[in-house]
Amino acid sequence: DTGVSQDPRHKITKRGQNVTFRCDPISEHNRLYWYRQTLGQGPEFLTYFQNEAQLEKSRLLSDRFSAERPKGSFSTLEIQRTEQGDSAMYLCASPAGGARDEQFFGPGTRLTVL
Amino acid sequence: GQQVMQIPQYQHVQEGEDFTTYCNSSTTLSNIQWYKQRPGGHPVFLIQLVKSGEVKKQKRLTFQFGEAKKNSSLHITATQTTDVGTYFCAGDTSGTYKYIFGTGTRLKVLA
Numbered sequence: 001d002t003g004v005s006q007d008p009r010h011k012i013t014k015r016g017q018n019v020t021f022r023c024d025p026i027s028e029h030n031r032l033y034w035y036r037q038t039l040g041q042g043p044e045f046l047t048y049f050q051n052e053a054q055l056e057k058s059r060l061l062s063d064r065f066s067a068e069r070p071k072g073s074f075s076t077l078e079i080q081r082t083e084q085g086d087s088a089m090y091l092c093a094s095p096a097g098g099a100r101d102e103q104f105f106g107p108g109t110r111l112t113v114l
Numbered sequence: 115g116q117q118v119m120q121i122p123q124y125q126h127v128q129e130g131e132d133f134t135t136y137c138n139s140s141t142t143l144s145n146i147q148w149y150k151q152r153p154g155g156h157p158v159f160l161i162q163l164v165k166s167g168e169v170k171k172q173k174r175l176t177f178q179f180g181e182a183k184k185n186s187s188l189h190i191t192a193t194q195t196t197d198v199g200t201y202f203c204a205g206d207t208s209g210t211y212k213y214i215f216g217t218g219t220r221l222k223v224l225a
Contacts, residue, residue, distance in 0.1 A: 002156075031211065033213075035215075040218075041217070041218070042202050042204075042215035042216055042217055042218045043157060043202070043204075043215045044215070045212060045213060045214060045215070048211065048212065055210070055211075056210065056212050091156060091157075095211075099162075099164075100162055101145075101147070101162055101211075102147075102159040102162070103147070103149075103157075103159060103204075103213070104159070105156040105157050105158070106156065107156055108156055
């Protein structure tokens with residue numbers, strides 16, 4: 001257990017539906033990352049926050065994806081009008097910062113779009 | 115766009131043999147991290163390298179950061195079955211804490 005939790009762990013939805021995932025990072029960590037990982041690939045950067053500010057968003061992300069981190073604590077990732085290509089593992093990471101900057105990953109939310 | 119490639123994609127070794135994975139970036143990196151991911155698990159941090167030419171060791175693992183800060187390697191001496199998994203490098207290509215993960219090297223160790 002890394003101290004990073006994600007909810008839900010699994011989500012099955014029909015194409016066209018909206019889904020929302022939640023990440024609770026390690027409380028004293030200022031930054032929070034969202035990644036997407038498909039089978040056999042490395043984690044793909046989606047976006048990251050410094051406290052409540054969203055500092056970077058991947059150009060690969062369509063307008064259907066949005067993320068928030070109100071009050072700089074937990075974060076949510078919403079996907080609107082899901083497509084089959086959105087099926088993947090969505091990972092949240094909470095970096096320690098400083099010289100080591102270790103990213104602590106949550107267990108992920110596995111999304112299946114039917 | 116920014117790319118981080120790793121070779122080989124797969125590696126099968128006999129237990130006790132050495133293993134090396136190479137990470138190459140199309141752009142200069144501010145720093146590089148290495149992670150290990152077991153099947154069904156999430157990435158677990160191994161190390162971060164920051165300085166040009168830096169070499170760090172962790173027991174049987176040796177990590178190197180190239181002089182030009184565009185490549186890195188992970189070498190495992192005398193592999194064990196517990197080393198099985200996929201090894202990823204992740205580079206900060208812009209100094210903005212945006213990490214681009216490599217394509218990964220999947221290691222299988224045959225007992």
